Amino acid sequence: QRFDAFRINFKMKSCLTLLSLLFIFGSQHVDKLTEACSCALSHPQDAYCNSDIVIRAKVVGKKPLKDGPFGTMRYTVKQMKMYKGFNKIQHVQHIYTDASESLCGVKFDINKYQYLITGRVYDGKVYTGLCNFNERWERLSLAQKKGINHRYQLGCNCRIKPCHYLPCFVTSKNECLWTDMLSHFGYPGYQSRHYACIQQKEGYCSWYRGMTSRDKTTINTTDP
Incomplete structure (x- = not known):
């Protein structure tokens, strides 16, 4: 009887060990599957240009x-x-x-x-x-549609620099600071949906927001 009890106890421990290993390796496998596709956040303009x-x-x-x-x-x-x-x-x-x-x-x-x-x-x-x-x-905003039509290509020589943590700074004149990850707690944010980073005549890059029909020629270089 002691031998039978030992054998049953051993089988139960073996089964529990096997189930534990399967759970561990299974969890790791699921994690690998879910984490297999990992993409860096990208502004639509970068997606267009690249x-x-x-x-x-x-x-x-x-x-x-x-x-x-x-x-x-x-x-x-x-x-x-x-x-x-x-x-x-x-x-x-x-x-x-x-x-x-x-x-x-x-x-x-x-x-x-x-x-x-x-x-x-x-x-x-x-x-x-x-x-x-x-x-x-x-689902695209009007500014994104205009960007795809012509605006984004005007900024393909510019660099959109993501800001994930403060402080953030531009380090060259061809950079636009992308702060959606800070101000909108995720993606897509306001800059992604309504702004394009455009190279100006002076050679530097700045955010451009589409204006109303009464003021199409104005470029607001201070927003956002």
């Missing part, structure tokens, strides 16, 4: 492919307008992204919305992901 392709399109289909170790999703798009990338591709028909969101794959709704899509070109294909700026068109 992209090969910027288009407005409607996603009309998708097809999973076996490319790569975890697969690729190929989205078929109906391009409405191209804002950047004429020298790369004349007309975008497909967008490629990782099939897994944990690897920064982006998910688009089919036949529902028009999207602003930004991405890079590799071997003649357009690739995008969660770290790129992809948004439903109607």
